[in-house]
Amino acid sequence: MPSSSPTLFSKCTIIPDQKSTIGNLKLSVSDLPMLSCHYIQKGCLFTKPSIPFHNLIPIIKTALSRTLSIFPPLAGRLTTDSDGYVYLTCNDAGVDFITAVATELYIHDLLSTTDVNDSFKEFFTFDRKVSYSGHYSPIMAVQVTELSDGIFIGCAVNHAVTDGTSFWNFFNTFAQLCRGANKCIRNSPSFRRDSVLISNAVLRLPEGGPVVTFNADAPIRERIFSFSRESIQKLKARANNRRWTENNNAVELMQKHMNDHYNNNNSNNQKENGKVAALIENWFKNNVNSKQQTVTVTETETVEISSFQSLCALLWRAVTRARKFHPSKTTTFRMAVNCRHRVKPELDSFYFGNAIQSVPTYASAGDVMSKDIRWCAEQLNKNVKAHDNVMCVMCS
Template sequence: MPPSMSVSTSSSKVSSCSQFVTVVSKCTVFPDRESTLGDLKLSVSDLPMLSCHYIQKGGLFTLPNHLSLPSLLAVLKKGLSRTLSRFPPLAGRLTTDADGYVYITCNDAGVDFVHANAARISITDVLSPTDVPDPVKEFFAFDRTVSYQGHFRPILAVQVTELADGVFIGCAANHAVTDGTSFWNFFNTFAEVCRGATRVSRPPDFSRDSVLISQAVLRLPDGGPKVTFSLDAPLRERIFSFSRESILKLKGKVNNRKWTENEGIDVIELMGKQSNDPLKNFLRNSNAKAAEISSFQSLCALLWRAVTRARKLPASQTTTFRMAVNCRPRLEPKMEAYYFGNAIQSIPTFASAGDVKARDLRWCAEQLNKNVLAHDDRMVRRFVEDWERDPRCFPLGNFDGAMLTMGSSPRFPMYDNDFGWGRPVVVRSGRANKFDGKISAFPGREGGGTVDLEVVLAPETMAGLESDSEFMQYVSGC
């Protein structure tokens, strides 16, 4: 696609899509250079996501003083076109060959760019309510679109929504093509390019030579897979914020230590998303360090206990806490840090409701800690072999009423994006992949170890969580 055709000239006026947000226009943006990248085979970490919704995340920004809205849209379209040349898979489409293998064809087919208006909504309207307000869900394209549809629809869509005093830049990306690491690398590169960068600081790696690339075939039903959770169940969604101080206190309690304000959150955090082999080897050889529970595991244990109490589960019922872990640093040899695609596996930790409620925070955190430390190269390969024996889509949901699924990561650089007029005021997500028990961890805007938990629960469970004194004592402002 030649540079002169990097943005299509066609656009359409669209009627109001909700009582809050009106789609003003829509066009296709193409890469500013023709792709030379060949087809990329979906891996055993990509293929299970074909039944999941597109990832929907984005940032709320104040309005730039130096740009009119038409100029702002032009900057974003041009920057997106240039960024797509660095991320050719996002401008492609999914294809399935005669043998059933699914590929990303980097054919420069382009992405959707949507301009929407929500002039009756202000930044305060987004930030001030207790629950995440419904209009936020309209700040994203491809609402509840299943990733398999990437065979027929763009792999990426960018929606720019005008607010009364701000602008929301939301991206919807096919989850069979990107995980959180790849998504935020694209989003931050998009911002970097819009600021005028000629070289990106974190070039993506498109290699397909790891153990994740398999000869196993995922057989899909006619028309493609469906999501495995209810789309109509009543839910509440709330952001719970945790300050540096409260997390230090929580970690101190879990580790039976007194922490000071001068002490770091974790010199090297034992999070599934970021743990690395040297750290793991060090911990295995150090009884003192191996006994230490990370701040994030402490926070997960706190939530696990509180939600289990709020659900009023019988003591004999098995509860499950799932955590997504990054396989890139766990494999031997390690994958590139910015490998583009999914390189995640879901680790379940099981415990009876009676144990979760009766035992202390440290015990719950230890169960999570042991599973994270055990997920090494051998375990990653075992998960791959298990999937190859039974290729399947990922069963996302809360099937027995006793599950929690932790996604995203407070280590993702969600606030390290500046399109030319400052960092986001806040990061939010859309309606995608939301069900009772889905939790997403975000960094707090202040940094320094602050964490925001996006918690989605049944209304009666959320009410119980809000009245849980052990949990709420650590929540900022409560």
């Protein structure tokens, strides 16, 4: 074991500071497939705080306990009834909380290389744990690791209980309470289980539960690819067949605010609209006398390809090129889409659980490599847009 490996300092169980009033939550058709997946691992790296590490831990523990009262399913356990239905029991059993020390590690050590540092795996509890084990293990574990010049807060959470949208809503709420927020917490989760995602079908599982279907011990090299904001904007401009200009920076930022479906429909976020209005006014004043910029758009352009779809198109082409496929070989690019606003009736924006589906896009290796990035991005964009309520129901 390398000397820089974190050393376990303490371990305890954190329970919600208020007793849960939520009953059993039936796993949806989006939750059930995740029982064979590993726990989600997400974390944040911070510079060294102004208060000592040993004084910081009680603050984090208290905030976590309060957050679990808002997200009681995370403190529960999975259960399977006699009919084979799997439920999430909100029984306040609690989550694991671990503190560790790795004072020989610096932030620079973690971020200066293009390869993922081996120590990252040790910043998370439940590494390689399969989500079905939530029947007898905590749904979530939080580990706080002290570095020489910073701290890392890592969360491992059962993927059959939550997707990325739900997780980051939890983590953002956790962060608010760590900062001492006492006002009404925004974006309260919805635990309703009356949508089309809830099915009477029973998932028949093998004795002892499902297992991962790939070799988790196979050697794999993990790399970090970084893209600057400017490079992403240029890539998006190429995908949308227009010229990139510096003024696009402000325009894109305003578009991200104005096109935020969730924030604009949330009464708690009305202040954000005021900020956007001020941003527009300030941008207009600063650019009204500037030299006019030319933006080239084709007559056939009818949709806006997002930054994410533009980047995905780049990855699709790069991976296809690296694999040196025969031109006739069919390639597949899968994107996970949020179904909360796609199903009818719509789910709450902050529905807690898995509400994602995989959308595949197929194309021959020859087409991916011979056509430009705009064509690849258009194929991805078209399939994502076509994934409506009917498709969500068909894939359920």
